[in-house]
Amino acid sequence: MIRSAIIGCGSYSPEKVMKNADFEGIVDTSDEWIVQRTGIHQRHIAAEGETTADLGEKAARAALKDAGIGVDQLDMIILATSTPDHTFPATAVEIQDRLDMRHGAAFDSQAVCSGFIFALTTADQYIRTGYAKTILVIGAETFSRILDWTDRTTCVLFGDGAGAVVVSAIEGEGTSADRGILTSHLRSDGAHKDKLYVDGGPSSTGTVGHLRMEGREVFRHAVGMITDVIEAAYAATGMTSEDIDWFIPHQANKRIIDASARKLDIAPEKVVITVDRHGNTSAASIPLALCEAVRDGRVKRGDVLLLEAMGGGFTWGSVLLRW
Numbered sequence: 098m099i100r101s102a103i104i105g106c107g108s109y110s111p112e113k114v115m116k117n118a119d120f121e122g123i124v125d126t127s128d129e130w131i132v133q134r135t136g137i138h139q140r141h142i143a144a145e146g147e148t149t150a151d152l153g154e155k156a157a158r159a160a161l162k163d164a165g166i167g168v169d170q171l172d173m174i175i176l177a178t179s180t181p182d183h184t185f186p187a188t189a190v191e192i193q194d195r196l197d198m199r200h201g202a203a204f205d206s207q208a209v210c211s212g213f214i215f216a217l218t219t220a221d222q223y224i225r226t227g228y229a230k231t232i233l234v235i236g237a238e239t240f241s242r243i244l245d246w247t248d249r250t251t252c253v254l255f256g257d258g259a260g261a262v263v264v265s266a267i268e269g270e271g272t273s274a275d276r277g278i279l280t281s282h283l284r285s286d287g288a289h290k291d292k293l294y295v296d297g298g299p300s301s302t303g304t305v306g307h308l309r310m311e312g313r314e315v316f317r318h319a320v321g322m323i324t325d326v327i328e329a330a331y332a333a334t335g336m337t338s339e340d341i342d343w344f345i346p347h348q349a350n351k352r353i354i355d356a357s358a359r360k361l362d363i364a365p366e367k368v369v370i371t372v373d374r375h376g377n378t379s380a381a382s383i384p385l386a387l388c389e390a391v392r393d394g395r396v397k398r399g400d401v402l403l404l405e406a407m408g409g410g411f412t413w414g415s416v417l418l419r420w
């Protein structure tokens with residue numbers, strides 16, 4: 098059977114680093130509060146004029162270089178973002194143009210912090226049906242542009258960044274010993290749409306709006322939803338937490354990550370953490386963390402990787418793959 102394997106990855110973080118202490122003159126907060134409640138020490142912030150397409154393009158070029166392929170071999174670009182450069186066209190099309198890709202198709206996918214899991218699963222479906230052979234999947238965000246910088250309950254949590262992977266068709270046996278994506282599970286429940294949202298939009302207010310969140314409510318649902326899609330991945334493959342080499346969760350809050358790993362019996366040394374340095378970069382967070390763990394040699398060929406995310410909507414999902 099056809100499997101989708103990640104054959105290259107790349108990432109980019111804006112140069113400007115904002116430390117927790119830098120908030121102290123902006124809102125009533127402290128480094129101690131932010132670290133204790135979230136595990137975040139710093140985040141990267143896009144420079145003036147630096148857009149989601151700029152970040153996404155850099156991550157995309159790095160992923161293509163890592164995969165050792167040119168754009169001529171790509172059939173599709175899927176960009177996961179909630180902070181596009183424009184209402185339309187899709188920011189994926191902007192990146193397609195910059196890469197000088199004159200064939201195939203490019204489009205954006207919107208599932209907020211679960212965006213990368215949704216985009217990767219979409220790519221996997223196109224590949225396994227034979228519609229496409231090689232797809233560039235990008236997660237890129239400039240959340241700093243939709244934050245209310247007077248609201249201490251949200252502005253300290255997020256950052257900007259981008260990560261990308263090249264996914265390509267390979268032959269597999271149809272067993273969990275295969276390389277590539279073994280299973281994925283997507284969920285959403287719009288009953289929770291008001292707990293984490295942006296209070297603007299082209300069809301409602303005609304403005305971009307700002308991020309609003311009931312943090313405690315998000316926290317309350319997060320661990321259960323994450324566990325739900327991970328247990329679905331285990332049921333589909335016959336694997337258990339014992340089989341996982343690397344747990345690469347969406348990086349929103351270290352307390353959520355730790356609680357999820359504890360509940361699932363995943364050893365702390367198997368958990369990849371970048372939230373301390375990046376904050377919550379929404380759809381960019383998983384590919385940023387994945388690329389770091391690949392680059393520093395933690396992730397090796399044959400390793401089993403468990404990716405998961407939960408975000409606005411609510412949306413949530415998991416991908417289990419063998420590297």
Ligand code: ACO
Pocket residue numbers: 125126127130131134135209210249250251253293310312313314315316349350353377379407408409
């Ligand atoms: N600095 C200082 N004090 C603060 C800050 C801040 N930045 N923010 C809130 N507080 C205060 C509150 O006002 C409150 O004060 P009060 O008791 O006088 O009313 C107190 O701290 C406690 O507030 P809580 O909201 O109860 O704090 P909590 O421990 O729940 O932590 C947090 C808040 C970090 C937002 C937590 O709820 C959380 O992580 N929730 C999940 C958020 C998340 O992960 N969202 C993203 C997931 S989805 C996606 O990625 C888009």
